[in-house]
Amino acid sequence: MTVRVTFIGSGNAFADGGRSHACIHVSAPGVSLLLDCGGSALPAIKREIDPEAIDAIAISHLHGDHFGGIPYLVIEQHFAGRTAPLAIAGPRALVQRLRAAESALYPDFFRKTKLAFRVEETVLGANEVELGGALVSALPVKHVAESDPHGLRVRVGDKLVAYSGDAIWSEELARVAHGADIFICDASFFDTDDPSHISYRTLMSHRAELECKRIVLTHLGAETLARIGELELEHAVDGTTVEV
Numbered sequence: 731m732t733v734r735v736t737f738i739g740s741g742n743a744f745a746d747g748g749r750s751h752a753c754i755h756v757s758a759p760g761v762s763l764l765l766d767c768g769g770s771a772l773p774a775i776k777r778e779i780d781p782e783a784i785d786a787i788a789i790s791h792l793h794g795d796h797f798g799g800i801p802y803l804v805i806e807q808h809f810a811g812r813t814a815p816l817a818i819a820g821p822r823a824l825v826q827r828l829r830a831a832e833s834a835l836y837p838d839f840f841r842k843t844k845l846a847f848r849v850e851e852t853v854l855g856a857n858e859v860e861l862g863g864a865l866v867s868a869l870p871v872k873h874v875a876e877s878d879p880h881g882l883r884v885r886v887g888d889k890l891v892a893y894s895g896d897a898i899w900s901e902e903l904a905r906v907a908h909g910a911d912i913f914i915c916d917a918s919f920f921d922t923d924d925p926s927h928i929s930y931r932t933l934m935s936h937r938a939e940l941e942c943k944r945i946v947l948t949h950l951g952a953e954t955l956a957r958i959g960e961l962e963l964e965h966a967v968d969g970t971t972v973e974v
């Protein structure tokens with residue numbers, strides 16, 4: 731089974747380098763889901779794939795650059811005539827936060843409109859659930875606690891795609907990556923020890939503890955972009971597709 735991973739958005743919250751917010755498309759025959767759908771994801775999605783092909787969205791944590799694009803995608807799909815259901819899964823408070831985002835951004839639309847398609851919302855946890863044709867689980871990681879941060883593990887056939895979301899180093903992060911064919915990891919900083927994000931240097935110092943075949947860096951901030959030539963790991967740009 732070959733799994734395609736497309737980095738639709740590979741930027742940080744500040745869109746450093748002009749990159750779009752976090753949004754990663756995982757696809758294989760019968761499988762199509764997004765990992766995160768940040769605020770600026772919709773135009774980036776439209777550059778790479780047909781939004782109607784997205785069956786599900788798994789959200790790592792409740793920061794706008796990771797889930798803020800969902801209301802725009804839902805409205806766009808309504809007017810595009812979508813009829814297939816859209817599954818959305820993530821942290822416990824995701825549903826509540828989506829309702830708040832919808833009523834802040836488009837109260838007129840969301841109050842009055844019966845969507846042309848069904849939206850199925852579920853909470854992700856340590857037990858795998860079927861989502862967009864894959865089996866998806868979420869493990870807690872260390873980031874801003876109020877955002878209920880999780881790393882995601884996506885099983886497609888015999889392949890495992892793991893994603894840090896936003897995180898600092900912890901043993902939990904190693905558990906997210908454990909056994910992955912590809913581990914997609916936050917690289918907001920190059921060598922600054924930020925309280926919320928792992929740096930490339932720290933990640934490299936723990937490389938031996940990460941039992942995964944391949945690492946691709948994403949969520950690149952200005953500091954990492956300025957030293958991109960020094961990276962000894964693969965990194966994504968918007969539009970990068972890798973096959974696993």
Ligand SMILES: [Zn+2]
Nearest residue numbers: 793873877896
């Ligand atoms: Zn975050």
